[in-house]
Amino acid sequence: MKNKLLAIAAAVILLAGVASPAQAAEPELHPDVEYAIDAVPGGIVVDETTVVWPALGMVLTAASDMSRSVGTCATGNYCAYAGPGRTGTKISFGICTVVSTSALASVGSIANARSSGSVQARSAAGTILGTAAAGTGVDVGAGTSTLRCNL
Incomplete structure (x- = not known):
């Protein structure tokens, strides 16, 4: 009788889910x-x-x-590369704002691995040298000093 009660109690606990750990979806x-x-x-x-x-x-x-990586520029970021065609040394940014590219001696290309908006390569005078739409990259001319991320 004692074994029957234990078996019934165990079954009730298992059916109620009390004995099992919470499971993530x-x-x-x-x-x-x-x-x-x-x-x-x-x-x-x-x-x-x-x-x-x-x-x-x-x-x-x-x-x-959801995947928008562009070459080696990770999803959600935008990047500047020292060489054309997204080659060479890279700097990447995750906050959408205006950023300096002074960490690179020169910028040859940019990539926008975000799901929306655009990224502009700009000269010190503010001239737009190239624009990368979401999920694309573009070669830029000499003289890039900042990247402007546009939502």
Whole structure:
């Protein structure tokens, strides 16, 4: 009788969820990730947009609508590069304002990895040398001294 009572009590506790730890909501997987884990056995979900298959040496990264990285300029930032085509030494900024590029001897290109707005490369006199729309990069002429981030 004692064992029956313990079994019933344990079942009630489990059904009530008291014995289980609080669980965070499962993230919604990108449809391509869902397809891939069903189609190729052995995949390990890393996050909503990434699956790895260690035994195959394979990684799937689904395109995200939120992802706006431009080359090596991380999502949400805007960057200035010493060379054209987003090459060379880079400085990046995460606050949308007017910033100095004096940390670089010269600026050859800029990138805007934000989801909206634009970034302008400007000379000391305020002349716009190039503008990068959201999710793009552009080569700029010599003389860039500031970047102006526009919301």
